[in-house]
Amino acid sequence: MIYIPLEAQNACFRLLNATNQIGxxxxxxxxxxxxxxxxxxxxxxxxxxTGTTNPYIPILDAKDFTTDKVLKLAKSDRVxxxxxxxxxxxxxxxxxxxxxxxSCPNEGYGxxxxxxxxxxxxxxxxxxxxxxIPIFSLTAQGDVDKILTRxxxxxxxxxxxxxxxxxxxxxxxxxxxxxxxxxxxCIRRSNLINDLxxxxxxxxxxxxxxxxxxxxxxxxxxxxxxSVIVVATRVDSFSxxxxxxxxADTTVTGIVTLLATAKALWKLQDFIASQKSSKDVMFAxxxxxxxxxxxxxxxxxxxxxxxxxxATGGNVKLQTIDMKHIAQFVELSQVGxxxxxxxxxxxxxxxxxxxxxxxxxxxxxxxxxxxxxxxxPVADSLPPASLQTFLKEAGDGSLPSFVVTDHKEAFTNKxxxxxxxxxxxxxxxxxKDMNDTNEQYNxxxxxxxxxxxxxxxxxxxxxxxxxxxxxTPEELQADIEDxxxxxxCFLHSPHxxxxxxxISPDNADALNKNKQPFPFYVTVTSSTNQVTSLIQRVLGYxxxxxxxxxxxxxxxxxxDERYSYMWMQGPMxxxxxxxxxxxxxxxxxxxxxxxxxxxxxxxxxxWNSRKYSTWTESRWDTFTIRVFMIPSKQFxxxxxxxxxxxxxxxxxxVYFINSSADVLFQNAPPDQTR
Amino acid sequence: xxLAKVKDEDKLQLCRKYWIGGxxxxxxxxFVNACWFFNEAFRKPAxxxxxxxxxxxxxxxxxxxxxxxGVVAWVTIFQLKRASWGAAGDSISxxxxxxxx
Numbered sequence: 001m002i003y004i005p006l007e008a009q010n011a012c013f014r015l016l017n018a019t020n021q022i023g024x025x026x027x028x029x030x031x032x033x034x035x036x037x038x039x040x041x042x043x044x045x046x047x048x049x050t051g052t053t054n055p056y057i058p059i060l061d062a063k064d065f066t067t068d069k070v071l072k073l074a075k076s077d078r079v080x081x082x083x084x085x086x087x088x089x090x091x092x093x094x095x096x097x098x099x100x101x102x103s104c105p106n107e108g109y110g111x112x113x114x115x116x117x118x119x120x121x122x123x124x125x126x127x128x129x130x131x132x133i134p135i136f137s138l139t140a141q142g143d144v145d146k147i148l149t150r151x152x153x154x155x156x157x158x159x160x161x162x163x164x165x166x167x168x169x170x171x172x173x174x175x176x177x178x179x180x181x182x183x184x185x186c187i188r189r190s191n192l193i194n195d196l197x198x199x200x201x202x203x204x205x206x207x208x209x210x211x212x213x214x215x216x217x218x219x220x221x222x223x224x225x226x227s228v229i230v231v232a233t234r235v236d237s238f239s240x241x242x243x244x245x246x247x248a249d250t251t252v253t254g255i256v257t258l259l260a261t262a263k264a265l266w267k268l269q270d271f272i273a274s275q276k277s278s279k280d281v282m283f284a285x286x287x288x289x290x291x292x293x294x295x296x297x298x299x300x301x302x303x304x305x306x307x308x309x310x311a312t313g314g315n316v317k318l319q320t321i322d323m324k325h326i327a328q329f330v331e332l333s334q335v336g337x338x339x340x341x342x343x344x345x346x347x348x349x350x351x352x353x354x355x356x357x358x359x360x361x362x363x364x365x366x367x368x369x370x371x372x373x374x375x376x377p378v379a380d381s382l383p384p385a386s387l388q389t390f391l392k393e394a395g396d397g398s399l400p401s402f403v404v405t406d407h408k409e410a411f412t413n414k415x416x417x418x419x420x421x422x423x424x425x426x427x428x429x430x431x432k433d434m435n436d437t438n439e440q441y442n443x444x445x446x447x448x449x450x451x452x453x454x455x456x457x458x459x460x461x462x463x464x465x466x467x468x469x470x471x472t473p474e475e476l477q478a479d480i481e482d483x484x485x486x487x488x489c490f491l492h493s494p495h496x497x498x499x500x501x502x503i504s505p506d507n508a509d510a511l512n513k514n515k516q517p518f519p520f521y522v523t524v525t526s527s528t529n530q531v532t533s534l535i536q537r538v539l540g541y542x543x544x545x546x547x548x549x550x551x552x553x554x555x556x557x558x559x560d561e562r563y564s565y566m567w568m569q570g571p572m573x574x575x576x577x578x579x580x581x582x583x584x585x586x587x588x589x590x591x592x593x594x595x596x597x598x599x600x601x602x603x604x605x606x607w608n609s610r611k612y613s614t615w616t617e618s619r620w621d622t623f624t625i626r627v628f629m630i631p632s633k634q635f636x637x638x639x640x641x642x643x644x645x646x647x648x649x650x651x652x653x654v655y656f657i658n659s660s661a662d663v664l665f666q667n668a669p670p671d672q673t674r
Numbered sequence: 675x676x677l678a679k680v681k682d683e684d685k686l687q688l689c690r691k692y693w694i695g696g697x698x699x700x701x702x703x704x705f706v707n708a709c710w711f712f713n714e715a716f717r718k719p720a721x722x723x724x725x726x727x728x729x730x731x732x733x734x735x736x737x738x739x740x741x742x743x744g745v746v747a748w749v750t751i752f753q754l755k756r757a758s759w760g761a762a763g764d765s766i767s768x769x770x771x772x773x774x775x
Contacts, residue, residue, distance in 0.1 A: 025773055028773055176772070177772075178772040178773060179772075180772075180773055180774050180775045181775040185775070188764065189764055189770055192764060192770070194764070194765075194768055195769055199770075201772070
């Protein structure tokens with residue numbers, strides 16, 4: 001076998017916004033280079049200066065995959081690509097952390113001009129560089145064996161300090177991207193039909209926000225101003241490599257907390273809804289926030305056009321919500337790695353006066369459920385949060401709001417927006433001797449206890465904020481079992497009871513084929529994001545009521561479109577047996593989360609205005625990586641020369657033979673020679 | 675067609691047809707004209723129609739050179755500048771390369 005193919009599909013790909021392209025791409029025919037396992041600084045010199053079998057494709061361990069090394073390698077013309085070993089990632093290899101994001105995430109798109117504070121200290125913006133080399137990440141031990149044991153060691157590894165010469169073992173990386181230059185160019189080209197066929201070069205990033213309201217106020221009832229409490233969190237993350245988006249602290253802690261809070265608060269939903277003077281509570285899970293606030297900016301855009309959560313007209317729908325209806329805005333952003341064992345409340349300095357009571361109440365409820373809250377001393381800026389989109393609109397301090405985080409000042413999460421933000425770094429992994437997935441599914445972890453405490457405190461706070469009454473912890477206790485289940489399903493394997501219960505029977509096969517957790521990357525608008533769907537389903541299950549129905553009539557049947565009906569697989573009738581499907585009725589809605597710059601009704605958007613996110617993802621064919629031997633350049637030239645020489649000799653020989661054919665071939669019969 | 679077997683007036687008419695044909699954006703006709711009738715115009719011993727044939731061949735050669743110069747100039751400019759022409763460049767391209775500006 002000439003080629004040894006590897007199975008890795010996790011390559012760095014290209015993203016484009018209004019002005020730049022970032023990320024990586026290989027040449028259209030792939031990039032080939034001699035393999036060199038870089039472990040020391042001498043190896044770096046070898047690859048960049050002294051090695052004789054260039055160009056190289058260095059192999060790096062995860063701990064060496066840092067921004068300055070990668071930039072040095074990418075700039076050199078002796079380096080054609082990079083391969084990173086990401087098997088059994090342990091964050092202990094990188095004590096300083098690693099983040100593919102900038103040190104100031106979403107810079108320029110929040111409520112500040114430029115960078116206000118370097119929140120993400122471990123981030124050096126590796127993803128935001130335009131690297132013209134391909135980079136692949138190997139997560140399968142088999143791939144690592146092929147490239148190190150079968151390729152590097154026998155052929156390329158120096159013997160006794162002496163470098164090897166040709167023939168050497170090389171690797172070819174194929175990750176060619178279709179789009180180039182910037183989003184405006186690739187979108188324009190996707191709309192051209194120059195060569196009689198349609199080629200799409202790139203797609204805008206986006207998906208759907210998941211939204212639900214406690215009081216289902218119909219469109220024929222007015223919604224009083226300042227009568228909606230928004231409680232929000234972010235769903236998406238990113239990293240350098242396709243398929244590697246674990247996002248444990250970055251977003252999963254916030255998602256699980258908010259879902260547990262919703263379930264707890266909904267226990268008193270009937271009471272809250274029955275009080276005429278109570279405020280409505282809206283839970284929002286924003287998508288696309290990692291890319292300059294796609295989801296929240298689109299929600300605001302729809303609000304301004306009176307189309308959120310649904311455009312009025314026709315049947316009865318939920319009454320629209322607009323900025324003027326929002327009474328306060330609470331956001332959860334990374335709540336897993338508590339600085340000094342406390343959660344930190346970040347308040348916009350302009351809104352400080354209005355939040356004093358709110359913070360005091362939250363601290364009180366926190367104390368009752370073993371959760372400490374403190375105010376962040378950072379006085380002049382907010383961490384990156386969807387709230388910033390709304391503050392931009394609200395202007396000067398008219399929106400009482402705060403962000404709950406685990407970091408006092410800069411992030412405690414040293415792996416924000418990276419492939420290393422894994423369950424073990426937030427204490428949501430299981431003891432090594434616990435191998436049974438059922439045990440893991442139900443196990444209490446340090447993180448699940450903390451999340452439960454936070455969710456209980458938050459539910460009580462929201463009840464007080466909505467009704468003005470106090471509640472007791474028992475009435476609104478969040479359930480640690482739900483938190484255990486959710487952490488298992490989102491971080492370890494989606495092949496779990498909670499997801500199987502809430503999924504539609506049509507999607508059950510697709511769910512159970514996946515043994516890896518679903519990725520937390522927003523992907524493009526045209527493809528479904530499984531995480532969004534699962535959040536929608538779990539939220540519908542936690543906040544919904546069972547209604548009689550069958551597969552056919554589990555849907556809106558009258559003119560009341562306020563509610564959503566979800567047909568779920570339901571519980572197993574007997575352990576390991578078939579399931580009894582059930583219909584849930586709730587007010588969970590999906591709202592569009594595509595940047596307003598790409599909206600159908602956006603005319604003449606100024607691409608340089610930086611008003612809305614303009615991120616798009618390039619399209620590509622398949623990713624391929626394979627390993628084979630290559631000879632020296634001289635050998636290749638020699639082979640070609642010999643071949644051409646043989647061709648010329650054969651032409652000359654045929655000419656001479658042809659011209660003296662009658663002399664050479666004398667056995668023709670006599671009548672033919674005349 | 676073997677020109678050795680063609681009458682002289684017919685040769686002149688053929689050369690003239692190729693010369694006129696080249697004006698409808700067919701510079702290759704001029705090139706063929708110049709190559710094919712080169713021997714007739716310059717190498718053969720003189721005959722009546724040769725003067726006219728010679729003038730047609732020279733004009734065809736000039737036309738060929740002008741066209742080659744024009745095409746080379748346009749191709750060079752297009753290859754160097756297409757990327758910087760943005761939308762205008764895309765609108766006159768049949769095949770837009772993937773992965774490059």
